[in-house]
Amino acid sequence: MPRARPVLQNRPVRRRLVAVAGSIAGTAALAAALSGCVPNQASATDEAIAVTLDDAKCSVSTDTAKAGPITFQVTNKGQDVNEFELLATDKLRIVGEKENIGPGTTVNYVVQLAEGDYFSACRKGMVGQPTNVAKFTVTPGDTKEVPESESKQVAQAVANYTGYVRDQAGALLTATKTFAAAYSSGDDAAARSQYASARSFYERIEPTAEQFGDLDPALDLREADLEQGQEWTGWHRIEKDLWPPAGYTATGVAARGPIADKLVADTQKLYDLVRAKDFSLTIDQISNGAIGLMEEVAGSKITGEEEAFSHTDLDDFQANLEGAQVAYGVVRDIAENKGSAGKSVVTKLDSEFKTIAATLAIYKSGTGFVPYTELTTEQVKELSDQVNALSEPLSQLTSIVVK
Incomplete structure (x- = not known):
């Protein structure tokens, strides 16, 4: 299981603030230069758990999954950067997170979780308290024989x-x-x-x-x-x-x-x-x-x-x-x-x-x-x-x- 860490109060967001200086002619020029510099759009997968974020809430398509590698396909339909999190039972410790999910972006986030109880949540702007905290249960996974090598x-x-x-x-x-x-x-x-x-x-x-x-x-x-x-x-x-x-x-x-x-x-x-x-x-x-x-x-x-x-x-x-x-x-x-x-x-x-x-x-x-x-x-x-x-x-x- 990923190492847990405490949830921050008012954790700062690393926003993409455009800095223009020197030989770069201006904001418009730099924006044009970086027009392709955005997160890749995730491809659809039947195995992924759909997560939808907007500026008011986040929703997860299911509240259970089997232990092992779990793929969340996260779509941000809001106007602000957002973050998807998985919390431990105390709702404080973060056991998995996907940060900097920009508006209009869909990303796949893969995390390996052991059997147990967790909570899903989101954090608009990546600051303040997590919102829409909902129970997420990881059930025993299928037995998989991993080669010793x-x-x-x-x-x-x-x-x-x-x-x-x-x-x-x-x-x-x-x-x-x-x-x-x-x-x-x-x-x-x-x-x-x-x-x-x-x-x-x-x-x-x-x-x-x-x-x-x-x-x-x-x-x-x-x-x-x-x-x-x-x-x-x-x-x-x-x-x-x-x-x-x-x-x-x-x-x-x-x-x-x-x-x-x-x-x-x-x-x-x-x-x-x-x-x-x-x-x-x-x-x-x-x-x-x-x-x-x-x-x-x-x-x-x-x-x-x-x-x-x-x-x-x-x-x-x-x-x-x-x-x-x-x-x-x-x-x-x-x-x-x-x-x-x-x-x-x-x-x-x-x-x-x-x-x-x-x-x-x-x-x-x-x-x-x-x-x-x-x-x-x-x-x-x-x-x-x-x-x-x-x-x-x-x-x-x-x-x-x-x-």
């Missing part, structure tokens, strides 16, 4: 990826401490030079970090997503001080200590959680993590909204891509062994990952990348088209791996 393969994949997450969290903690020390001491040049590289460790494992309640917004909340009266902490709070926009007065050195300390403390929490003995991942969380990382790219990096002040979005893009490649890599052989459908998806993914990595490499500059604001409309369009081309076969990965 496959069981060992899955166990090894989970072990490998768990080790990767822990390694990245450790590197993140070390880099964050160094970065925070430079920021708090007023050495802005050193802090700016470390910002993107330190954040890359987080960006590679962000779907795992999101499992732990309010840690993701504490670490990675953007100013555009702040709720009224909400405290702003984390990387982007410091980013604004290091690249202050016109009219903004950066925090003085004397007041930076608590901001830096909070970033380090929250990073330490993440490190401790993934190093805990009871930390565990499932194979569907790993493959869904690869999907989620590329959705992050499509939802914020490719639009230039993630790094609103430093414009280091391509560094984040690269880290998300690397994290997705690792997650895909540990489940690749499992997918390839799932018949012709698995082989077909693997062939497409191998090719698309290679293509997008090669294109992104064009924009390397020193140890990082050129600022996002230096990209032309045509260059943004090329990257967004390649993200879409990768997302289509990637969206099928979990259903193939767990079948």
Whole structure:
């Protein structure tokens, strides 16, 4: 079963706010460039459980399913971004979720659930309390004889990826401490030079970090997503001080200590959680993590909204891509062994990952990348088209791996 995490109060939504700067001529030009950069429409399937969302309610076509991999086909008929969730019996802990379901979008979400009682819910705008909470029961599934070789393969994949997450969290903690020390001491040049590289460790494992309640917004909340009266902490709070926009007065050195300390403390929490003995991942969380990382790219990096002040979005893009490649890599052989459908998806993914990595490499500059604001409309369009081309076969990965 996916690892449960607490429901957040007023959890921020990562809205696609279009940022236009530099050589990009304006909102209309960027909108045209990104006209294809939307979630793929899911194909119909008789096995999927239909879920319909709108701005007032959500409904699930059945309240029962058999244990094992379960596919929900979620359609958002509203005007706002929405989220579909599966809650534990306490109606607080989230055991599965599909975020960023845009208006007019249909997506397939595959999750592996054990026998037991759950609740389905939705969250318009991805903030506030879940709504339309309804009981959802998972009954005993059909007995399936899993070959010992496959069981060992899955166990090894989970072990490998768990080790990767822990390694990245450790590197993140070390880099964050160094970065925070430079920021708090007023050495802005050193802090700016470390910002993107330190954040890359987080960006590679962000779907795992999101499992732990309010840690993701504490670490990675953007100013555009702040709720009224909400405290702003984390990387982007410091980013604004290091690249202050016109009219903004950066925090003085004397007041930076608590901001830096909070970033380090929250990073330490993440490190401790993934190093805990009871930390565990499932194979569907790993493959869904690869999907989620590329959705992050499509939802914020490719639009230039993630790094609103430093414009280091391509560094984040690269880290998300690397994290997705690792997650895909540990489940690749499992997918390839799932018949012709698995082989077909693997062939497409191998090719698309290679293509997008090669294109992104064009924009390397020193140890990082050129600022996002230096990209032309045509260059943004090329990257967004390649993200879409990768997302289509990637969206099928979990259903193939767990079948």
